[in-house]
Amino acid sequence: MQxxxxxxxxxxxxxxxSWAMWVAAQDYEQDPAAVPTEGxxxxxxxxxHERMDYREALELGITPALPEVEGTVSWDLLTTSTxxxxxxFDELRPMFxxxxxxxxxxxxxxxxxxxxxxxxxxxxxxxxISPSCPFCLxxxxxxxxxxxxxEAIAVALEPIVLEGTFELIGDGVWTxxxxxxxxxxxxxx
Numbered sequence: 410m411q412x413x414x415x416x417x418x419x420x421x422x423x424x425x426x427s428w429a430m431w432v433a434a435q436d437y438e439q440d441p442a443a444v445p446t447e448g449x450x451x452x453x454x455x456x457x458h459e460r461m462d463y464r465e466a467l468e469l470g471i472t473p474a475l476p477e478v479e480g481t482v483s484w485d486l487l488t489t490s491t492x493x494x495x496x497x498f499d500e501l502r503p504m505f506x507x508x509x510x511x512x513x514x515x516x517x518x519x520x521x522x523x524x525x526x527x528x529x530x531x532x533x534x535x536x537x538i539s540p541s542c543p544f545c546l547x548x549x550x551x552x553x554x555x556x557x558x559x560e561a562i563a564v565a566l567e568p569i570v571l572e573g574t575f576e577l578i579g580d581g582v583w584t585x586x587x588x589x590x591x592x593x594x595x596x597x598x
Contacts, residue, residue: 478520503579517575530561554589570597
């Protein structure tokens with residue numbers, strides 16, 4: 410009985426997806442202007458919708474901004490790192506400006522929002538942006554720092570300040586996740 414319900418639900422889902430694909434194909438066949446192109450839509454003149462950049466979300470007040478904390482590394486500096494093509498490895502890799510490279514191996518303090526990575530509380534992400542979805546990173550890899558803490562850090566909704574040794578991820582083998590790591594980290598406030 411249970412397996413037949415599962416099969417029925419799967420069949421209905423497949424039918425809905427097939428129907429949606431058919432409808433989309435009909436629209437494109439009847440109106441060539443409906444095919445997405447770069448720039449404004451030829452039929453409506455509307456610009457295509459793009460994902461909102463985290464800077465826009467901060468400016469609009471959609472996500473809370475971090476307080477300025479004296480003696481901490483500036484997120485304005487950390488977000489200058491980009492993803493670029495590296496011919497040596499024939500892949501995309503982090504590109505760190507000299508000011509960011511100078512932080513590697515030094516003791517730093519960073520303010521951010523706490524996003525737990527495991528139940529121990531010792532592996533977290535420190536984020537520029539308040540998490541809005543428990544399953545998603547709130548920004549790009551330049552907006553988070555992977556943290557390996559000495560002791561458990563309690564989950565907090567307000568920003569926290571951590572201190573530890575700053576590392577650049579991607580100088581060697583880049584895993585494609587984050588740009589930065591803070592090791593031996595402790596909560597300062």
